[in-house]
Amino acid sequence: MTAHESERIQSVETAFEILDYLQHNEEAGVTEIADALSVSKSTAHGHLSTMESIGHVVKVDGTYRVGLSFLELGHHARSRYNLYESAKAEADQLAEMTGERCQIMVPEGHHGVYIYQTAGEQAVRTDSHIGSTVDLHCTAVGKCYLANLPEDELEAYLDDVGLAEQTEHTITDREAFRDELETVRQQGYALNREERIIGMRAVGAPIVTDQNDVLGAISVSVPTTRIDDRAAEDELPKQVQRSARVIAIRTTYS
Amino acid sequence: MTAHESERIQSVETAFEILDYLQHNEEAGVTEIADALSVSKSTAHGHLSTMESIGHVVKVDGTYRVGLSFLELGHHARSRYNLYESAKAEADQLAEMTGERCQIMVPEGHHGVYIYQTAGEQAVRTDSHIGSTVDLHCTAVGKCYLANLPEDELEAYLDDVGLAEQTEHTITDREAFRDELETVRQQGYALNREERIIGMRAVGAPIVTDQNDVLGAISVSVPTTRIDDRAAEDELPKQVQRSARVIAIRTTYS
DNA sequence: AACGGCGGTTCGCTACCCCCGAACGAAACG
DNA sequence: CGTTTCGTTCGGGGGTAGCGAACCGCCGTT
Structure with a gap:
């Protein structure tokens, strides 16, 4: 296995940790996620709004969910x-x-x-x-x-x-x-x-x-x-x- | 629309840009991706190996592809x-x-x-x-x-x-x-x-x-x-x- | 078999930017 | 109406993401 531990990009890791959390919890708020992943609220917020602007995360009624865009990504991978x-x-x-x-x-x-x-x-x-x-x-x-x-x-x-x-x-x-x-x-x-x-x-x-x-x-x-x-x-x-x-x-x- | 442009996390954005590129090109190497997204080879490599270690990207024969893990994410989103x-x-x-x-x-x-x-x-x-x-x-x-x-x-x-x-x-x-x-x-x-x-x-x-x-x-x-x-x-x-x-x-x- | 080119990986440095804590605003609750 | 809670914004400092260059391994070529 390559990928020395040192060569990891933290912000990318936490971004996917957030997605992972959302996957297992249907929907969640900023504070909840920040607590669960032990990061500051502002960090969680930054990640979420970044992913929201790309369309990979969706905000409904103030809580965040994973976007349907991953459907396409997954189907492409499978194809x-x-x-x-x-x-x-x-x-x-x-x-x-x-x-x-x-x-x-x-x-x-x-x-x-x-x-x-x-x-x-x-x-x-x-x-x-x-x-x-x-x-x-x-x-x-x-x-x-x-x-x-x-x-x-x-x-x-x-x-x-x-x-x-x-x-x-x-x-x-x-x-x-x-x-x-x-x-x-x-x-x-x-x-x-x-x-x-x-x-x-x-x-x-x-x-x-x-x-x-x-x-x-x-x-x-x-x-x-x-x-x-x-x-x-x-x-x-x-x-x-x-x-x-x-x-x-x-x-x-x- | 919230999400002021300033509030975006660059590394997360490029990570998803890489995924996007991989989605549209089946498979690609580090150099190819680096050129396409105008980032350095080492940056592209860092992102790819990070995502590989999480399992969202897969390396076969030296070229990278999007991982099947997104299938699960997509299906969860749809469910x-x-x-x-x-x-x-x-x-x-x-x-x-x-x-x-x-x-x-x-x-x-x-x-x-x-x-x-x-x-x-x-x-x-x-x-x-x-x-x-x-x-x-x-x-x-x-x-x-x-x-x-x-x-x-x-x-x-x-x-x-x-x-x-x-x-x-x-x-x-x-x-x-x-x-x-x-x-x-x-x-x-x-x-x-x-x-x-x-x-x-x-x-x-x-x-x-x-x-x-x-x-x-x-x-x-x-x-x-x-x-x-x-x-x-x-x-x-x-x-x-x-x-x-x-x-x-x-x-x-x- | 030695060579050259190509692409992936590693390394060290620097400027930048990500993360944090705190303050702010706005709802929801009693 | 006060209080709590949560999302959002802001500024500063430390860490780190990104770069460029060097390294390495794998080709095909001669």
């Missing part, structure tokens, strides 16, 4: 991954067929980002949504990605990020994790057995090009109350893998 | 408008029925922003997409909004923004524009007759609550080659208005 356009319809179909929640993930800087998510009829609500970043080691999509990584990059990932325990089922042992990835490679799909959230399982498959590049992964999440082992390890993987292949083909020829 | 959730399905349906392009707009700071857009079978591609900001005076959705504004706010809008000519059909005369808004109020829907783009017409209807607040507007865009005046001024408006009413009801009871 670079032509995976999105080719995967959307297929994900919808998979969600409808299974009735469950389906998501598309791409890797970005040692994390995974859901670039699409769609819910079938019986899908349960989760904490993840479009734009969410998730750890790679405890999700089906993440393991799909890591399993297809060259050895040295995997090593770098494990050194940098590690295998933080999310639930009692999270694989935290390095050797066990390598074994798990080997299994993923052999099966061609990955399982998540309550490794991130108790009560949630998932089946994911990697989306790979002809040149064996992993563009991302697709997965279906199912609550444990609604899944039996046979379906989880037989039918569902087949469906997910089929979708992944369709997406891969569609992505390369577009 | 405040519960209009989105309640309007999405209805817009899809309208697009499918008409076969044309359909969009949902909300006002934000003297502009309109498309928070959703969906394309029917025969829909043509346009320059607008989710997150686009558009002028209010030369779009069907915008006129719907302006028509429902109290007089003083409309006055303020006209003073601030004006009626810039986009095509030869744009209404630029202030009196003519007031008349147009009066027509919109009486009909309950608005037309766009190639006022923003030559070759494109649109029909829009306001989404209003019981308390007569205008939450936004919905519209259908149709190329002139495929529309006869009867449909444009009879059937289509009815459909759009129906959708607008459905959305309004769904929004208030959710």
Whole structure:
């Protein structure tokens, strides 16, 4: 990782801290933000009015909110991954067929980002949504990605990020994790057995090009109350893998 | 408008200028950005590495891109408008029925922003997409909004923004524009007759609550080659208005 | 394989400007 | 009507953002 700590521009950092605060609090006033970030009121005010003049922050009734301009920025960022356009319809179909929640993930800087998510009829609500970043080691999509990584990059990932325990089922042992990835490679799909959230399982498959590049992964999440082992390890993987292949083909020829 | 020009924080402004540049250029290097924005290489580098460390910018193969983190920010911003959730399905349906392009707009700071857009079978591609900001005076959705504004706010809008000519059909005369808004109020829907783009017409209807607040507007865009005046001024408006009413009801009871 | 050019990164200095604290103005509350 | 609270404005000092130059690594070239 580059970016020596010294080379950071403070005012830019606080600007984004403010946006971050606004994101998690819907709306807020100058004083509230200043207190939360331990800066003076005038500083917070300066940042807010600067961002307001650009249009990235909006003031309604005296309180500030993040502007809709980020919608455009986010969509532009996503449009670079032509995976999105080719995967959307297929994900919808998979969600409808299974009735469950389906998501598309791409890797970005040692994390995974859901670039699409769609819910079938019986899908349960989760904490993840479009734009969410998730750890790679405890999700089906993440393991799909890591399993297809060259050895040295995997090593770098494990050194940098590690295998933080999310639930009692999270694989935290390095050797066990390598074994798990080997299994993923052999099966061609990955399982998540309550490794991130108790009560949630998932089946994911990697989306790979002809040149064996992993563009991302697709997965279906199912609550444990609604899944039996046979379906989880037989039918569902087949469906997910089929979708992944369709997406891969569609992505390369577009 | 508050925010005296003096009260702006430069480094924050350039940070967003860099993001803006990246948005319009997919990817770029330090030197390229520095030249484009007339700042030194080291300055550009400082900004980029700062934003990279936060995760808002990503470096791949030595060139920088906007990060997917903005997807989350954008979606959060949109989720405040519960209009989105309640309007999405209805817009899809309208697009499918008409076969044309359909969009949902909300006002934000003297502009309109498309928070959703969906394309029917025969829909043509346009320059607008989710997150686009558009002028209010030369779009069907915008006129719907302006028509429902109290007089003083409309006055303020006209003073601030004006009626810039986009095509030869744009209404630029202030009196003519007031008349147009009066027509919109009486009909309950608005037309766009190639006022923003030559070759494109649109029909829009306001989404209003019981308390007569205008939450936004919905519209259908149709190329002139495929529309006869009867449909444009009879059937289509009815459909759009129906959708607008459905959305309004769904929004208030959710 | 040595060379030259290009672009990204680092370094040190200086002028500038960002941050702070305090004062002001304006609402909302009792 | 006094009081509190919050947003906004103002001036000064310390820090820092920005610059230019030097450094370095990666190309393609000869």
